[in-house]
Amino acid sequence: MDLPKLDAIDARVLGSLIEKELTTPAYYPLSLNALVNACNQSNNRDPVMSLGEPEVNRALDKLRDRKLAVVISGGENKVFKFRHKATETLELTGPEIALLCVxxxxxxxxxxxxxxxxxxxxxxxxxxxxxxxxxxxxxxxAPLVALQLKQPGTKEARYVELLSGTVESKPVESAPVVRHLSSDTQRMQQLEEDNKSLRADLGKLRADFDAFRKKFE
Structure with a gap:
């Protein structure tokens, strides 16, 4: 299956729909106004956006064409609401859709x-x-995520989603190996590090004391 290519606004709209389904199901599906507010949140968003209804509507049309969103009739009040179809269309599990959302x-x-x-x-x-x-x-x-090369000034490599076309970094070929240490091993390592630090401090104190003593010799 070919992946649907999304721009930054499409990704924000899709991510917001997924987030609200998982975190506030009582208020889901979302009206257009609620979806615009969700897209423009200042928390849990990077970058923060300021989208209007026309931009969100255009993104919804594109998502619907890609079978990633649907519109639901509001019944008597005639308020249309929207929900995503990423779980079904991309065949994702609960843990997978949560990671993709973030x-x-x-x-x-x-x-x-x-x-x-x-x-x-x-x-x-x-x-x-x-x-x-x-x-x-x-x-x-058709991979949905890739592992980026570690960026300058960072300690860890980062994962990036591949639905949007904004990926610039090259992915590495394999995921990092996660090694688990027992609590005893972790304690021993911490003790060794503390011991090294204490020895360094003691050495500095001795040097300072010797320099001080020589002033009176």
């Missing part, structure tokens, strides 16, 4: 960031669970 709304992120930011949508057991789910999304015939 990537659509906030751009490239590390597994740790994704775990924290998907908490209200799906509770991942640990970072390894996140990486395993990302791996399934990346290993599909």
């Amino acid at each position: 990537l659509l709304l906030r751009g490239p992120q590390t597994p740790g960031e994704l775990r924290g930011r998907t908490e209200r949508m799906h509770a991942f057991a640990d970072p390894a669970d996140v990486v395993a789910t990302l791996g399934r999304l990346a290993d599909r015939p």
